[in-house]
Amino acid sequence: MPYVIPAPIQPSVPVTGSDASFPVHRVYCVGRNYVDHAKEMGHTGREAPFFFMKPSDAVLPVAAGTTGELPYPSQTQDFQHEMELVVAIGKGGSDIAVADALSHVWGYAVGLDMTRRDLQGEAKKLGRPWDTGKAFEHSAPIGPITPIEQAGDIGAAAITLRVNGDLRQSSSIGMLIWNVAETIADLSTYFRLQPGDLIYTGTPAGVAAVQRGDELVGAIDGLDTLRVKIV
Structure with a gap:
């Protein structure tokens, strides 16, 4: 069937050790899935998980x-990093x-999970959606996906982010409030998960602003390192 305009390109992510893509x-x-980050953002305790979305072309x-080039977005003076483990779903389902x-x-x-924090903060105060703060172009940088059987014990892996060589975020995946399995199970009660879904699982404390020229290096034990430069 012909389209009246060019069809969008299918977004995809490289796969470790393969010429195929996901x-x-x-x-x-x-949101707020590490205790230290929840406290950093003014919250405490094991609150029920909550979710937001980005478009696939983010x-x-x-x-x-x-090293990926991450354009500094428009309409913000407070562009912040949030380092995260990403889960790639290979089999869909509901009520898992x-x-x-x-x-x-x-x-x-x-x-x-790159965030225009000033726009997000204003939306929160006004009781409006977060889309302008979270769902803009290039707001979801991601490194290659490592198949689960090659990733080792991800539940105990260290997670870090360095900006221009300085350590900004450091924690363990074991410090997630809602672990990977619990997150998938809860999310699947709201949406029917599909093969190809990505789940950004939350960030540790230490979120902060970045500027043009900054180089970010994110690492999780057992996975390919993610490197981006703000341009």
């Missing part, structure tokens, strides 16, 4: 051994049990 369906994000894939959740995972990657 096609992206939806991008889900979990994904900025960065191949292994390269926690015990079965990891069987739906295809792999893991290092990702950044």
